[in-house]
Amino acid sequence: MRSAKKLGFSDCQIATLVLTSELEGEVGTKRKSLGITPFQHHPAHTNYLYTTYHATEHDLEFDENGTMVLGTGVYRIGSSVEFDWCTVTCVRKVREMGKKTVMIKYNQETVSTDFDEADQLYFFEIVMDIYELELAQGVITLNQAGIDQQEWVEVSWLSSPDPTYVLSGAAMNVVWDRSTLEHSLTAAAEVSSEHPFVLTKFIAGAQEIDVDGVAHEGKLLVHAVFEHVENAGVHSGDATSVLLPFSLEVQDMSRLKEIA
DSSP: OHHHHHTTOOHHHHHHHTOTTSOHHHHHHHHHHTTOOOEEEOOSSSSEEEEESSOSSOSSOOOSOOEEEEOOSSOOTTTHHHHHHHHHHHHHHHHHTTOOEEEEESOTTTTTTOGGGSSEEEESSOHHHHHHHHTOSEEEOSTTSOOOOOOOOOOOSSEEEEETTSOTTTTOOOBOSHHHHHHHHHHHHHHOSSSOEEEEEOOTTOEEEEEEEEEETTEEEEEEEEEEEEETTSOTTTSOEESSOSSOOHHHHHHHHHHO
């Protein structure tokens, strides 16, 4: 067990490869009963932390009972900005309440570029192990928290299947008929059959526009409109954009300014 953990195998992988009749939680319970737990390592003069099985003691003490904020997994094109804003805003609110914050993220550089936004910043590995190390008093998540979500709607065949174990861009396809839908579902299930599947309406011929602006005290001072050459669906970082816009109508420009 100890050798497997040092090699990077998760409890889920051990359960699948070695003890197929056992559940992931049971493997974790057995591991802890053997005294095999990760140690916290503090690699620099920051609050960056990561856990490792290649150690014999912790670098810091855990006695502040912080509130844990679960951030994101691997960042992909088209997903980082939104999730970064959500986690950082959450951490700031918790700190305003006078509570110590513990953030778990995949990449320490994706916290609005400021590692000290949280009191403790862990590189993601095992959430429950970190929770127990920190003696945390609670965990803040978004899913299944009763937060209002958009209502489900029925979509036509022209839709975009999106496996929920990925973020924007990966494993997504445009479905035109039943056969392409079945192919997408089969391909997604081969990667992971444990996650639900989301269908999003695909807007054919949609146009993407970027707007950058500078504001002061809530008033927009100056803004610029970039029109994408490619149709919507090509990520902004990869798309070709033109300044000034070449095909937008006057009313569209006015609406963009209003939104900005």
